[in-house]
Amino acid sequence: MKKEMTLARRGFLLLGAALTACAQAPVPRTADAAWPALPALRLAPALLGSQRFALSQRLTVFRLDAPAADPQTVDVQLQAEAEGLLLAGFAIGQRVLLMRWDGQELQVQRHPRLPAEVDTDRMLRDLCLVFWPAAALAGALPPPWRLQDDERQGRALWCGERLALRIQQQGQLSGDSRVELINHAEGYRLLIESRPQEGS
16 A cells, blocks of 8 residues: 555656646746746637547657656647637556646646646646647737747747747647747756547
8 A cells, every 4th residue: 555655656756747847937047047937828629620639649758958867758638619618637557647728718627736837837838839820829929939830840938038838749639749848937848748639
């Protein structure tokens, strides 16, 4: 029993570390290189139009300031369509995070052991940056932020003339795909490996 509790605790910590790495506030570098906070993005699922995603995903997070550090990995289930978004995170066979977004309200259910640093608003922002149409994203960005979307080079989020974040995709987002999100402003690289959910 004690061993099982230890494994469960490690599982929660692993999930928390992985989700926190892509959800925590920016870490200032130096005074002249500090980034402003990335824009909060809560785009309505209705903007997805006819697009529908029902994916099993593996998220792997790497720290940009510690390239030799072990990456953190977590598995999630994602469903997104015009009616709403649903994301569930799992650790040791238990659901520890559930996010529902309908365009009006973000509902979150968290396991008590999930670290408080896991910021679901920033997680929703990253989901919008990856899955929502470029035109919808561009229209939601305040100055001096701007989005560049290129079929070969992927998406890039700029703050003035500084590259804050880049997203590159291999495969179709609604099927087997590999997405790399490099967030220079907040200091992490996120690898999203997806496959369609069974029966979807």
